[in-house]
Amino acid sequence: MSTVGAARPRIEGRLKVAGAARYASDVPMPELAHGWMVTATIAKGRIRDIDASTALGLPGVLGVLDHRNAPRLNPRAGNYFGPDGSLQLLQDDVIPYAGRPIALVVAETPEQARAAAAALRVTCDAEPHDVDFHLAHPAARPASTAFGPEADTGDVDAELAAAAVVVDERYSTPEESHCALEPHAATVWWADGHVYAVDSNQGAFSVSEVLSALWSIDRERVHIRAEHVGGGFGGKSACGPQVILAAMAAERFGRPVRIAMTRAQVFEATASRPPTEQLVRLGADADGRLRAIHHRAAYALSPLAEYIEWCTEQAKILYAAPAIRTQLTAVPSTSCRRPRCAVPARRPARSPWSRRSTSWRSGWRWTRWSCACATSPRTRPCRDCRSAAAAWFPACGRAHAESAGRPGTGVPARGARARC
Amino acid sequence: MLIGSGMATTSFSAGVFPSSASITAEKDETFTVSIGASDIGTGARTALTAVAADALGVGTEQIRIRIGDSDLGMAWGAGGSRGTTSWSFAILEAAKKLRENLGDSVRPVTATVDTTTMINFQPDRERQTYSAVFAEVAVDPATGEVRVRRLLGMFAVGRVINPLLARSQVIGGMIMGLSMALHEECLRDPRTGRQANGDFAGYHFAAHADVPDVEADFVPDYEPQDPSGFNGLGEIGTAGTAAAIANAVWHATGTRQRILPIRLDRVLEPATAVDVAGELRVA
Numbered sequence: 075m076s077t078v079g080a081a082r083p084r085i086e087g088r089l090k091v092a093g094a095a096r097y098a099s100d101v102p103m104p105e106l107a108h109g110w111m112v113t114a115t116i117a118k119g120r121i122r123d124i125d126a127s128t129a130l131g132l133p134g135v136l137g138v139l140d141h142r143n144a145p146r147l148n149p150r151a152g153n154y155f156g157p158d159g160s161l162q163l164l165q166d167d168v169i170p171y172a173g174r175p176i177a178l179v180v181a182e183t184p185e186q187a188r189a190a191a192a193a194l195r196v197t198c199d200a201e202p203h204d205v206d207f208h209l210a211h212p213a214a215r216p217a218s219t220a221f222g223p224e225a226d227t228g229d230v231d232a233e234l235a236a237a238a239v240v241v242d243e244r245y246s247t248p249e250e251s252h253c254a255l256e257p258h259a260a261t262v263w264w265a266d267g268h269v270y271a272v273d274s275n276q277g278a279f280s281v282s283e284v285l286s287a288l289w290s291i292d293r294e295r296v297h298i299r300a301e302h303v304g305g306g307f308g309g310k311s312a313c314g315p316q317v318i319l320a321a322m323a324a325e326r327f328g329r330p331v332r333i334a335m336t337r338a339q340v341f342e343a344t345a346s347r348p349p350t351e352q353l354v355r356l357g358a359d360a361d362g363r364l365r366a367i368h369h370r371a372a373y374a375l376s377p378l379a380e381y382i383e384w385c386t387e388q389a390k391i392l393y394a395a396p397a398i399r400t401q402l403t404a405v406p407s408t409s410c411r412r413p414r415c416a417v418p419a420r421r422p423a424r425s426p427w428s429r430r431s432t433s434w435r436s437g438w439r440w441t442r443w444s445c446a447c448a449t450s451p452r453t454r455p456c457r458d459c460r461s462a463a464a465a466w467f468p469a470c471g472r473a474h475a476e477s478a479g480r481p482g483t484g485v486p487a488r489g490a491r492a493r494c
Numbered sequence: 495m496l497i498g499s500g501m502a503t504t505s506f507s508a509g510v511f512p513s514s515a516s517i518t519a520e521k522d523e524t525f526t527v528s529i530g531a532s533d534i535g536t537g538a539r540t541a542l543t544a545v546a547a548d549a550l551g552v553g554t555e556q557i558r559i560r561i562g563d564s565d566l567g568m569a570w571g572a573g574g575s576r577g578t579t580s581w582s583f584a585i586l587e588a589a590k591k592l593r594e595n596l597g598d599s600v601r602p603v604t605a606t607v608d609t610t611t612m613i614n615f616q617p618d619r620e621r622q623t624y625s626a627v628f629a630e631v632a633v634d635p636a637t638g639e640v641r642v643r644r645l646l647g648m649f650a651v652g653r654v655i656n657p658l659l660a661r662s663q664v665i666g667g668m669i670m671g672l673s674m675a676l677h678e679e680c681l682r683d684p685r686t687g688r689q690a691n692g693d694f695a696g697y698h699f700a701a702h703a704d705v706p707d708v709e710a711d712f713v714p715d716y717e718p719q720d721p722s723g724f725n726g727l728g729e730i731g732t733a734g735t736a737a738a739i740a741n742a743v744w745h746a747t748g749t750r751q752r753i754l755p756i757r758l759d760r761v762l763e764p765a766t767a768v769d770v771a772g773e774l775r776v777a
Binding site for chain 2: 076077078079080081082083084085086115116117118171172173203205206243244245246247248249250251253254255275276277278279280281282293296297298299300301302303304305306307308310311337338341342346387388391392
């Protein structure tokens with residue numbers, strides 16, 4: 075009998091209901107120190123000063139990391155779309171959104187770290203913020219078409235004019251939080267130039283790639299485990315602040331460091347689903363047959379990284395109207411914190427894993443080749459990438475690095491494009 | 495109470511991304527399957543064990559599965575409704591390769607595959623899952639409160655690997671859709687720019703009392719683009735549910751709800767919906 079199609083309870087179910095399954099903040103670890111995130115309380119501005127003198131004198135405190143003393147990260151580390159500023163924690167004095175981690179207090183116990191975090195005196199210069207969001211916002215701009223072009227078939231205006239019935243409505247969905255049962259957490263340690271993490275994420279391999287890019291080390295030196303994860307829903311698809319900050323602290327203090335976010339920190343410092351505003355115009359014959367679909371939609375975009383909230387996609391593919399037009403708009407907003415992971419329908423055009431993406435219409439074929447490094451989209455296949463069986467970026471990175479002098483990091487240096 | 499029923503249908507993008515997998519035939523007749531998959535509560539570990547057993551022609555008790563570790567090699571994450579299809583593809587190919595070597599008596603023997611090339615050269619075709627969701631609501635005309643009395647979802651998601659886990663997952667998705675319809679919204683204070691309801695006291699989502707009767711089932715289906723007929727079902731449960739509930743509210747009250755969530759004030763005072771939309775803009 076086939077094992078596929080058979081109803082079976084989950085293998086680890088007993089471990090989970092008995093409380094024996096270990097999540098990222100449960101792993102026993104000798105010499106463990108605890109990090110506590112301090113987050114921005116203003117929506118936009120600059121840090122003037124972080125006075126840690128009181129905090130450093132409190133019991134059990136090992137130290138405070140902020141933008142003045144944190145390890146430097148590679149600014150070109152990114153996601154599918156390219157460099158991602160939301161990964162660049164503690165790198166400068168800029169506050170791009172409320173809830174941005176701006177310091178990490180490290181202490182012997184979580185309680186001591188929390189108490190010291192409360193004693194940190196942060197002064198900021200606030201700048202005017204704009205959390206307004208709507209389709210006609212002055213900052214609105216066309217969304218990225220990296221997942222394929224807008225639909226523009228037929229004559230929408232003519233079909234609407236000829237339609238017996240027209241529906242023209244506005245729809246709104248709010249910003250939403252993922253609210254996974256397990257708050258984001260990571261336990262991180264370094265040994266012999268390798269970094270090890272037990273992290274709450276949705277893809278250990280991609281987190282290892284991002285972390286290796288941030289630290290400019292071989293991916294083989296980054297070991298991410300996520301044996302049990304208590305929900306993600308897209309909110310844990312990126313390399314989370316918990317693992318980046320804990321890796322910084324573990325490196326600095328030479329000890330394993332754990333960060334377990336509070337629920338409030340998850341709300342303010344991790345990814346959310348952006349709000350949307352959508353205008354839909356439909357034209358139909360008297361018998362209900364669709365003649366025209368005009369779908370204009372806007373979503374809030376983090377100012378730190380590109381992202382596509384793909385809410386016009388179904389208008390393109392699900393209906394057979396003779397005229398379909400979609401217009402997707404991005405509104406950069408300080409209300410938007412971090413990008414969620416955006417997933418193209420087809421193979422990512424610029425992911426480390428593949429190099430080709432085509433459009434939603436079989437008649438229209440959009441082929442884009444890019445080098446496996448996210449920073450240099452190309453119109454031709456990269457010879458090195460194509461020939462590499464594994465086809466992810468160490469192969470290509472080495473090719474870049476020959477001219478850039480950073481062998482095997484997978485991180486192309488500036489000016490290395492010409493090689494790919 | 496005003497009673498209404500509504501339904502919605504939709505589709506959701508499906509597909510496959512490159513992954514790598516290794517399978518080792520051990521000395522004791524068992525198989526160790528290693529893949530950088532993630533089980534974020536979906537039951538991926540259990541589903542992939544069944545896929546591996548099926549591909550190797552053995553019982554699940556002979557499969558030892560290792561997941562959730564970047565050292566296990568390149569793999570797509572649990573996201574975009576593409577985890578199970580991407581990982582299953584790699585496991586199937588590794589099993590195929592291993593079976594070619596099983597004639598040799600040397601143990602342990604390992605087969606490793608990377609599906610990048612295979613997937614990059616697949617023809618590009620539209621690939622979708624489909625759903626029809628039915629909702630029955632009761633609306634209190636005095637308070638504007640909407641209660642969902644019943645939800646039913648029917649899904650075409652390719653061949654179902656484990657009906658127990660699949661049903662749990664799409665029911666979870668439907669509850670998420672119910673939550674989207676009636677409860678969830680981050681409210682931002684325009685003065686400070688901070689979220690005003692960033693905790694479980696202020697950010698509402700469905701609890702047990704909100705979901706009295708939720709049912710889901712699958713229609714027989716087979717995805718022709720997948721070697722095993724599979725499709726992802728991570729997100730299709732959610733898609734369509736909020737629209738079905740909004741349609742049921744219209745059926746009960748005669749008023750269209752086009753702003754989510756369908757809060758009490760929006761039900762009671764639909765005439766001021768434009769103002770509420772204005773308020774939402776700063777949310």
